[in-house]
Amino acid sequence: MYPLRRNRRLRLNESVRSLVRETIVTPNDFLVPLFVVEGKGIKDEIPSMPGYYRYSLDLLPAEIKELWSLGLKSVLLFVKVPEHLKDNKGTEASNPSGLMQRAIQTIKQTVPEMLVMTDVALDPYSIYGHDGIVENGQILNDPTVEALCAMALSHAHAGADFIAPSDMMDGRIISLREALEDNSFENVGIMAYSAKYASAFYGPFRDALDSAPVDAQNIPKDKKTYQMDCHNRLEALRETRMDIEEGADIVMVKPGLPYLDIVREVKNMSEVPVAVYQVSGEYAMLKAAAANGWLDHDAVMLEQVVSIKRAGADLIASYFAKEVAKLI
Template sequence: MFPLRRNRRLRTTESIRSMVRETIISPNDFIVPLFVVEGKGVREEIPSMPNYYRMSLDNIEKEVRELWKLGLKSVLLFVKVPDNLKDNKGTEALNPNGLMQRAIKTVKNACPDMIVMTDVALDPYSIYGHDGIIENGQIVNDKTSLFLAEMSVSHAKAGADFVAPSDMMDGRILTIREALEENNFINTGILAYSAKYASAHYGPFRDALDSAPVDLIDVPKDKKTYQMDYHNRLEAIRETRMDIEEGADIVMVKPGIAYLDIVREIKNMSEVPVAVYQVSGEYCMIKAAAERGWIDHDAVMMEQVTAIKRAGADMIASYFAKDVVQLIS
């Protein structure tokens, strides 16, 4: 009791504070999202995501080598597909010489030990901007899951270490796991977007990939029939438990900072590692406020990624990964 116990003793100096610090950020905590486009010499800044870029394969090669030198060991690949290659069924996603497949090989050739994770969803390939096949105005679940399994096998053949289904179709983890096993990709992991909420924080990401749902009468106007209602907590536990039972190696909560209660719930019940995606909206809000001089960019950035890890994240997919690692180094 006070005065025998004075808690402020352990806050007296930075050396003491760092010695007793409970949550430590390191390069090993991060997954780096990368946006890939066709072309050569392309490095175009995304207007709604300052200092973040779409890159052609030659620049992706340079980027992953730089990331590795910084100690960042994992990337998550997303592709921006030309409109003329989009359809309702995502056919281009299975092209063995498609942009994603070439991107996987590019990363592995440039840096063989880099962990390559791949986005598995139809929205970059869909004329409708949805994560599933549309029939009669509905996102059909089981046909979509079968297609996602084919996509996952295609990514594994190209050399992906983990496939990351981000679609939220029911049962797709089991379908993907079975397809990988049947094709002898027994060591290809699944990072499941298990608790992915229908969030307003995704806008800049959809701008980056031109993958927002189209506004047509016979097409769902948003993703609320498959992404989770942000009012719900127990549903996240149920979804995550099912993904683990179906064979997920890592589970993910998305978005991050507004869902720290969910992160802790999942961490408390999960028997596999927990990832968190600090999404584009979270990124651009910090960037925009810092540009106006309203906040200290680095201080808020570090506070937020630390909060995500403190809440229970074993790894964080973040557009701040390079910024953080360069700062702490």
């Protein structure tokens, strides 16, 4: 009771504020998304994601070494697939000599201790830009899951530590877990995109990989038949619970800031670590605001990642990871 209790005593200066701080962000909290392209000597800035790049394999080792030197120990890999290799079934996705598979090997040869997580979804390989096989205007669930299993096994053979299915097909976690177990990859983990919403915040990412749904007749114009409705809360808990029961080692909420209420609820019910993806739109908005002098970039960036961790995230996939690591 006031005046016996004066809460401001614990805010008096930075020393005491640091002493009683509840939420601490460290480099160990981050997964670093990496975009990989074919070619040589390519470090290509993504126009809608200022300061973020696509790397060719020959330049990837230098980036991996820098991340490791900053204490960043986990990467989440994505590939930009050449148009001539795309089809409706994502055939290239399970090519043992494909770009993703070579990228995994490159990273493991550079820093063997770096934890490599790989995106498992068909959209980068699809002529239609969808996460699944398209037929008669529908996204086919079960044939897509079969393709995802072949894709995941090729990543495991290449040396991936975790696969990260981002497709949102029904039943894919149990199918992937069984495929890995049956092929002696029992130590390869699964980070499930469990509560992945059909969000408008993904635009810059789709620019980065050229993976947006195509505008064509009899092709779904968006991903709302398989990604979650942003109006729903209980559905996220149901999806997450099912993924845990099916063998997910880590579950994810995506996007981050607009869904922190979901993060907290998932954390409260989850038996496994919870990841949050702070997506490309979240990154791009801050970069644009800071470029116009409207926000203090570093202060807002740190406040954002603290809020995500405070909400319950054990891991944060963020395009800010490298910048945060340098600051802290």
